[in-house]
Amino acid sequence: MERYARGEDRVFEQLYGLLAPRLYRxxxxxxxxxAEADDCxxxxxxxxxxxxxxxxxxxxxxxxxxxxxxxxYLSRARYWRRRxxxxxxxxxxxxxxxxxxQDTTPEAEVxxxxxxxxxxxxxxxxxxxxxxxxxxxxxxxLTAREAAAVLGTxxxxxxxxxxxxxxxxxxxLNTAGWSEYGNDPV
Amino acid sequence: MxxxxxxxxxxxxxxxxxxxxxxxxxxxxxxxxxxxxVPLLTAAVVLxxxxxxxxxxxxxxxxxxxxxxxxxxxxxLLAALAVASTSFALWQGRDGLGIGSISLxxxxxxxxxxxxALTVLRPLHSGAADDVALTGVxxxxxxxxxxxVATLVAVPALVIFAAALRRAAAVSSSLRGAALGAAAGxxxxxxxxxxxxxxxxxxxxxxxxLPIAIFTLIGAVALTRxxxx
Numbered sequence: 497m498e499r500y501a502r503g504e505d506r507v508f509e510q511l512y513g514l515l516a517p518r519l520y521r522x523x524x525x526x527x528x529x530x531a532e533a534d535d536c537x538x539x540x541x542x543x544x545x546x547x548x549x550x551x552x553x554x555x556x557x558x559x560x561x562x563x564x565x566x567x568x569y570l571s572r573a574r575y576w577r578r579r580x581x582x583x584x585x586x587x588x589x590x591x592x593x594x595x596x597x598q599d600t601t602p603e604a605e606v607x608x609x610x611x612x613x614x615x616x617x618x619x620x621x622x623x624x625x626x627x628x629x630x631x632x633x634x635x636x637x638l639t640a641r642e643a644a645a646v647l648g649t650x651x652x653x654x655x656x657x658x659x660x661x662x663x664x665x666x667x668x669l670n671t672a673g674w675s676e677y678g679n680d681p682v
Numbered sequence: 683m684x685x686x687x688x689x690x691x692x693x694x695x696x697x698x699x700x701x702x703x704x705x706x707x708x709x710x711x712x713x714x715x716x717x718x719x720v721p722l723l724t725a726a727v728v729l730x731x732x733x734x735x736x737x738x739x740x741x742x743x744x745x746x747x748x749x750x751x752x753x754x755x756x757x758x759l760l761a762a763l764a765v766a767s768t769s770f771a772l773w774q775g776r777d778g779l780g781i782g783s784i785s786l787x788x789x790x791x792x793x794x795x796x797x798x799a800l801t802v803l804r805p806l807h808s809g810a811a812d813d814v815a816l817t818g819v820x821x822x823x824x825x826x827x828x829x830x831v832a833t834l835v836a837v838p839a840l841v842i843f844a845a846a847l848r849r850a851a852a853v854s855s856s857l858r859g860a861a862l863g864a865a866a867g868x869x870x871x872x873x874x875x876x877x878x879x880x881x882x883x884x885x886x887x888x889x890x891x892l893p894i895a896i897f898t899l900i901g902a903v904a905l906t907r908x909x910x911x
Contacts, residue, residue, distance in 0.1 A: 503706040508699060512692065520687040537687060538695050543849075545699045547911035550709040550850035552778030560778050563852035564911045571910070645777045648853030650784060 497557035501548045519561050525631045526569045540565040563646045611674055618668040622661055629654045630661035709850045713772045716846035720839045727834050728873045745879035746811040756800050760875055764868040767793050771861035779853045786857040793864040797871045798891045807881035821880045825889015828878050832870035832893035839866035844908045851909035856902050858909055863901015867894030
């Protein structure tokens with residue numbers, strides 16, 4: 497990233513290779529649909545390119561990219577809030593099936609699908625602040641200090657938001673019949 | 683769920699990046715330039731305007747000053763306020779994401795009251811200079827001339843700060859804009875303190891303190907988009 501910030505355009509491909517997988521996953525978690533995540537990801541890279549001179553040598557470029565991605569996502573969300581547009585049904589990113597079930601009986605698949613729907617619904621319902629804090633701490637495994645820097649807030653606030661998100665996810669899953677001490681429906 | 687970007691995205695991103703120009707002057711260089719230019723600009727504006735209006739370069743520090751020690755103390759504290767608020771508002775931090783939102787809120791919330799406490803609670807001037815007979819210059823109780831001087835300092839300062847941090851605030855950009863506005867206001871406040879010998883409370887509040895609050899608001903509104911990546 498330091499070389500790219502100095503103006504070496506030829507290292508872009510290398511930089512893309514390093515940042516893209518986690519940055520894309522982060523965008524997928526932020527956005528409501530795969531198409532929206534793609535747009536967010538592309539715009540983030542473009543903004544990262546335009547802002548490359550602002551990169552501080554020695555800083556973690558991934559966390560800097562996360563902060564830019566969130567800024568892009570919030571700008572887009574504000575834009576669409578001002579200009580609401582009714583789109584057709586789209587495939588939600590969380591609907592694509594990440595949970596792998598060992599026992600692939602029809603009942604188990606239905607249960608897994610139900611839990612997926614519950615998770616997707618709960619993640620989309622919670623506030624953006626709680627969701628992002630949860631993603632950064634629990635899924636991207638940032639420390640509270642790093643997540644606080646990315647979100648521009650305090651470590652305590654990040655921990656509280658992530659905890660609230662975790663509690664609401666757990667409550668939703670319990671209501672849907674999942675138990676954290678075993679997958680048998682309660 | 684797909685967690686790697688589709689291969690069709692890369693050519694699109696690559697083409698967009700190649701077609702988009704990007705500045706290569708490092709932000710740190712621009713910040714150092716801003717930290718050097720704004721004090722010089724402030725000094726130049728004060729010296730010129732004070733010479734034009736009062737016939738002497740630093741009228742606020744020479745006319746109707748009750749105590750030289752108090753004057754030097756307040757002058758030093760106001761300079762420290764301007765330098766500190768500017769440095770914190772421009773600071774990028776080791777992550778390149780700037781100082782936290784609580785520190786930014788502190789700058790935004792503290793600059794106006796600290797300035798008012800230093801200059802209004804116990805004014806340095808008795809108010810004798812507000813009489814035309816002493817200086818030969820009519821000083822408006824509404825501080826219009828000081829508002830003008832404050833604008834002459836704060837507007838270029840705000841533009842310079844925005845240029846220094848252009849596209850550099852990925853986090854809390856509105857708060858960062860407000861903090862930069864407060865810093866520009868602090869320089870404007872320093873300038874009118876050096877320029878103006880008035881001790882009239884209304885004049886001090888409207889002509890000296892109000893511009894700082896106004897430029898804090900302007901910074902929050904006008905700088906946000908320029909500061910975002």
